[in-house]
Amino acid sequence: MDWSPFLLSLRVTAVATGFIVVVGLALALLLARGRFPGRSLLEAVVMLPLVLPPTVVGYYLLRVLGSGGPFADQLSLNMVFTWAAAVVASFVMGLPLMVQSSRAAISNVDPTLESAARTLGSSELGVFFRVTLPLARRGVLAGVVLGAARAFGEFGATLMVAGNIPGRTQTLPLIIYDAVQRRDYAQANRFVLLMTALSLISLWGVRRLASSR
Amino acid sequence: MRLYVDIEKRLDPFRLQVKLDVGSEILVLFGPSGAGKTMTLQSIAGLVAPDAGEILLDGRALYRRHRPGSAANLPARKRRVGYVFQDYALFPHLSALENVAYPLWRKPGADERALALLRRMRIEHLADRCPREMSGGQQQRIAIARALASEPDILLLDEPFAALDAALRERLQRALRDVQRELGLVVLCVTHNLEDAFAIGDRLAVVHEGQVTQVGKVDEVFRRPADIRAAESVGLRNAFRARVQRATADGVGLDWDGLTLEAPPQHAVPGEDVAMYIRPEDIKLLYGDRAIGESLRHNQVEAVVTGRHVVAGFTSLFVKISNGHELEVRFPVYTYGGLALEVGTRVRLSLRREGLVLLPPPPSLDTFARVSIE
Numbered sequence: 222m223d224w225s226p227f228l229l230s231l232r233v234t235a236v237a238t239g240f241i242v243v244v245g246l247a248l249a250l251l252l253a254r255g256r257f258p259g260r261s262l263l264e265a266v267v268m269l270p271l272v273l274p275p276t277v278v279g280y281y282l283l284r285v286l287g288s289g290g291p292f293a294d295q296l297s298l299n300m301v302f303t304w305a306a307a308v309v310a311s312f313v314m315g316l317p318l319m320v321q322s323s324r325a326a327i328s329n330v331d332p333t334l335e336s337a338a339r340t341l342g343s344s345e346l347g348v349f350f351r352v353t354l355p356l357a358r359r360g361v362l363a364g365v366v367l368g369a370a371r372a373f374g375e376f377g378a379t380l381m382v383a384g385n386i387p388g389r390t391q392t393l394p395l396i397i398y399d400a401v402q403r404r405d406y407a408q409a410n411r412f413v414l415l416m417t418a419l420s421l422i423s424l425w426g427v428r429r430l431a432s433s434r
Numbered sequence: 435m436r437l438y439v440d441i442e443k444r445l446d447p448f449r450l451q452v453k454l455d456v457g458s459e460i461l462v463l464f465g466p467s468g469a470g471k472t473m474t475l476q477s478i479a480g481l482v483a484p485d486a487g488e489i490l491l492d493g494r495a496l497y498r499r500h501r502p503g504s505a506a507n508l509p510a511r512k513r514r515v516g517y518v519f520q521d522y523a524l525f526p527h528l529s530a531l532e533n534v535a536y537p538l539w540r541k542p543g544a545d546e547r548a549l550a551l552l553r554r555m556r557i558e559h560l561a562d563r564c565p566r567e568m569s570g571g572q573q574q575r576i577a578i579a580r581a582l583a584s585e586p587d588i589l590l591l592d593e594p595f596a597a598l599d600a601a602l603r604e605r606l607q608r609a610l611r612d613v614q615r616e617l618g619l620v621v622l623c624v625t626h627n628l629e630d631a632f633a634i635g636d637r638l639a640v641v642h643e644g645q646v647t648q649v650g651k652v653d654e655v656f657r658r659p660a661d662i663r664a665a666e667s668v669g670l671r672n673a674f675r676a677r678v679q680r681a682t683a684d685g686v687g688l689d690w691d692g693l694t695l696e697a698p699p700q701h702a703v704p705g706e707d708v709a710m711y712i713r714p715e716d717i718k719l720l721y722g723d724r725a726i727g728e729s730l731r732h733n734q735v736e737a738v739v740t741g742r743h744v745v746a747g748f749t750s751l752f753v754k755i756s757n758g759h760e761l762e763v764r765f766p767v768y769t770y771g772g773l774a775l776e777v778g779t780r781v782r783l784s785l786r787r788e789g790l791v792l793l794p795p796p797p798s799l800d801t802f803a804r805v806s807i808e
Contacts, residue, residue: 337523339510341537355527
């Protein structure tokens with residue numbers, strides 16, 4: 222059995238999840254605690270990939286990342302049809318789940334505790350890492366797992382912006398589609414079972430996080 | 435240590451305008467809920483910013499805006515202010531020891547120091563417990579220990595005794611006084627409970643709708659409120675109006691709707707109407723068959739008992755006196771055992787001459803009416 226689609230999927234998911242965690246936490250904090258004009262608009266834009274068809278998101282990414290877009294023109298960085306584009310697609314599709322869950326968890330942390338930490342000498346960064354994050358950890362972890370799972374299973378946007386190039390951008394969901402097209406049901410079965418198992422494990426993980434303590 | 439506060443902040447529905455000068459002492463901020471006491475503490479701690487004013491600690495500006503000198507607004511973490519929040523605000527994900535050690539993060543000997551503070555508050559046996567497993571009193575002591583661990587110059591306490599039973603309250607008050615004296619801290623303590631104010635306050639600042647209406651020694655403020663608003667804030671009973679007949683070095687003579695009263699010498703202008711009050715404790719019942727002491731010779735009146743109830747070891751007796759007014763009389767339950775005090779009984783009272791206090795004119799008759807009805 223050729224494991225390369227699985228390994229590629231892992232690599233794409235790992236990198237995308239890294240970005241999801243960092244950007245998602247910053248956005249969640251901003252949306253939960255920030256008071257600024259345009260907050261609802263920012264929230265709506267971040268959440269948009271949850272409701273838009275993945276092909277629409279993929280199309281936007283194609284225009285932003287492809288030739289004629291700012292990355293290709295100004296930075297001469299054409300990511301389209303590379304695994305980096307798959308990372309971006311997975312990141313954008315997974316981010317809303319992370320933001321949604323973390324933002325709710327951070328909003329639930331009593332702001333008085335953060336005030337207390339400030340009077341006890343903590344900087345804003347210290348307050349976040351020593352008080353807010355530990356208290357919101359369950360929701361944040363659930364957000365990470367859900368976001369990562371979404372990134373792992375990303376299909377439509379990836380197909381639009383990264384293509385379906387065997388060995389380079391062909392992740393698990395894409396090769397399953399490919400296998401069905403070729404009527405290679407043995408291969409499709411193997412990868413479908415693999416993905417189902419992994420998804421079940423992550424859901425079970427989220428349930429455990431939600432019910433612990 | 436000297437803390438100087440002079441701040442303004444627009445609040446709904448009034449304007450906070452607080453001026454305080456606090457040394458190494460316990461100053462009690464006293465007043466009803468919503469008077470702006472907590473907002474004052476938060477401004478000092480740097481958790482909210484006033485609109486204008488100055489907060490100085492030993493001349494160093496913690497905050498300054500729209501005042502001569504360079505503007506300043508130190509972040510809370512640099513103000514060296516220990517804050518004990520009303521609901522304690524202990525970190526639920528940390529043990530008692532970790533809570534107290536929080537401000538000592540990455541400092542050598544942090545755990546030993548935190549443990550020493552727990553020992554000092556007599557709760558070292560709780561070191562490994564989580565806040566949720568502790569009683570209110572235990573959490574309160576952890577919160578004080580944690581505030582002290584940051585080695586503050588100023589300690590702010592927001593209703594620190596509200597949730598505690600009497601015995602614990604007393605012990606904690608003593609602990610707080612000891613700590614203040616030993617470390618020479620500037621302590622501000624918010625309360626709306628008069629007993630707490632008496633128990634720990636060196637001085638008392640009465641806060642009313644965002645303004646400090648009076649600052650002084652605790653018993654001073656209670657005995658002689660600066661005006662009717664301060665009187666209202668300290669929960670004054672038996673306020674009424676009378677006309678000054680005579681004001682000499684010997685005393686003040688008053689006409690209270692037909693009753694003649696004698697008050698000790700104080701500022702008064704003959705012919706003027708004044709507001710005055712007498713504390714319920716300063717009205718004594720007289721036995722018909724016993725000799726009357728010199729201090730009760732004055733201001734004897736006839737009255738009829740209209741009601742009574744007992745609270746916390748004291749009897750409050752409500753009486754209607756001969757000129758139609760109602761008074762509250764208060765005494766320990768074990769006194770006056772020989773007197774029948776059922777509703778409808780006739781009694782003789784003496785309004786202690788020394789207890790009659792004249793107040794500066796009230797801002798409006800409405801405020802005054804509210805006090806006298808209470």
